[in-house]
Amino acid sequence: MTTTSAETVIAAAPARAVAGTTTVRRKQGFQHGGWFVAPFLLLFTLFVIWPLVRGLYLSFTDANISGEGASFIGLDNYREALQDSMMWDSLGHSAYFTLLVVPCITVMAFLLAMLAHHIERGKWLWRLCFFLPFLLPSTVAANLWQWLFNPGTGMVNHVFGIDTPWLSDKSYALLAVVICTLWWTTGFSFLLYLAALQGIPAHLYEAAKLDGANAWHRMVHITLPMLRNITGLVVALQILASLQVFDQAVVMMDFGPGPEDSTRTFVQFTLEEGFTAYRVGYASAISIIFFVIIAAVALARMWLLRNREEGAR
Numbered sequence: 001m002t003t004t005s006a007e008t009v010i011a012a013a014p015a016r017a018v019a020g021t022t023t024v025r026r027k028q029g030f031q032h033g034g035w036f037v038a039p040f041l042l043l044f045t046l047f048v049i050w051p052l053v054r055g056l057y058l059s060f061t062d063a064n065i066s067g068e069g070a071s072f073i074g075l076d077n078y079r080e081a082l083q084d085s086m087m088w089d090s091l092g093h094s095a096y097f098t099l100l101v102v103p104c105i106t107v108m109a110f111l112l113a114m115l116a117h118h119i120e121r122g123k124w125l126w127r128l129c130f131f132l133p134f135l136l137p138s139t140v141a142a143n144l145w146q147w148l149f150n151p152g153t154g155m156v157n158h159v160f161g162i163d164t165p166w167l168s169d170k171s172y173a174l175l176a177v178v179i180c181t182l183w184w185t186t187g188f189s190f191l192l193y194l195a196a197l198q199g200i201p202a203h204l205y206e207a208a209k210l211d212g213a214n215a216w217h218r219m220v221h222i223t224l225p226m227l228r229n230i231t232g233l234v235v236a237l238q239i240l241a242s243l244q245v246f247d248q249a250v251v252m253m254d255f256g257p258g259p260e261d262s263t264r265t266f267v268q269f270t271l272e273e274g275f276t277a278y279r280v281g282y283a284s285a286i287s288i289i290f291f292v293i294i295a296a297v298a299l300a301r302m303w304l305l306r307n308r309e310e311g312a313r
Contacts (some may be wrong), residue, residue: 052291059285065278077285087286089261090269091293093174097249097265098242100178105238106231108182109189114223116190117197127194134187142251145180149252167252170262177249177263184248185241189234196230197223236301240294246271266290 059077063070081087116126133141148154149166157163166176200223208218246267249258257264257272264272270290274283 055284055287058281059288061281062279063281063284065275065280070281073281077282078289080282081285081289086261086264087266087269090264090266093262093264094243094245094266097174097178097181097245098239100175101181101242102235102238104178104182105186105189106234108186109193109234110227110231112186112190113193113197114219116194130190131187133184134191136184138184138247139251141180141184142248145176145183145248146252149176168259170259173253173258173262174249177245177252180248180252181242181245185238189238192230192234193227196227200226232301232305236298239297239301243294243297 058070060072060074061070062073062077112130116123116130119126136144146167148156151157151163151165151168154166156166164172166172204222204226205218208222213221244267245265249263249265250256250268253263257268266286267290270283270286273279273286
């Protein structure tokens with residue numbers, strides 16, 4: 001070995017020693033961190049992975065609610081579900097509900113956040129009032145609006161001087177559920193928008209004012225672009241939540257599907273098949289179909305977001 005080679009080996013030795021020490025520390029850190037992650041993984045497996053796997057298995061059987069005597073029937077449940085008009089009607093109700101709720105909540109939450117952010121007097125009171133309904137349990141909010149929409153004693157018809165059968169007419173029943181949902185859940189999106197508004201640097205608005213931009217221009221060219229990511233998050237969360245609507249629709253209609261089944265949602269139909277008709281296998285197949293739909297919506301949102309980010313670059 002030449003002198004140069006020996007010097008190279010000697011010089012590289014500390015680097016290898018450091019690399020080896022780093023690798024050992026990473027392994028130790030992973031082992032120690034694994035103990036902190038283990039409880040979450042255990043609960044996630046127990047309450048998410050296992051029910052999903054179990055439901056997937058039951059969807060290929062004719063299992064009833066007792067769980068006894070189930071036999072493998074292949075794709076029969078899925079074939080029946082795809083030909084079931086009640087399933088498609090309930091999916092249509094959930095989709096229509098989502099189309100009504102998501103744009104309204106997004107716009108209302110943004111406007112309320114702008115108001116709470118710029119108002120000077122009683123700022124804490126406005127924020128509390130806008131967010132407080134979200135803290136109520138779903139059954140409380142639904143019962144409250146059921147009373148408000150009561151045709152005889154409700155305040156809605158009395159205040160507006162109308163005689164609308166909100167909860168007994170199929171033309172208004174789902175709309176009543178939408179109004180209740182807007183009042184009850186807008187506070188969460190409002191809070192997200194308010195936090196995002198407080199994170200916008202003040203010097204951007206100051207520079208725009210010096211350039212002569214009025215309030216409308218500042219909102220269009222500064223506020224809305226800076227809130228683009230939070231708007232995407234709000235829309236995605238509201239779509240996923242609205243497709244799974246159940247509590248308020250069931251409670252407001254006294255645990256029924258509403259007039260002429262006009263408020264039967266996809267989740268409600270699934271529960272009826274599983275716990276009223278006792279067809280657990282069929283209900284599991286419907287749940288898997290719904291899971292695929294929700295996953296497709298989430299993946300579509302991720303794809304659109306990635307394409308938008310790549311386009312911005």
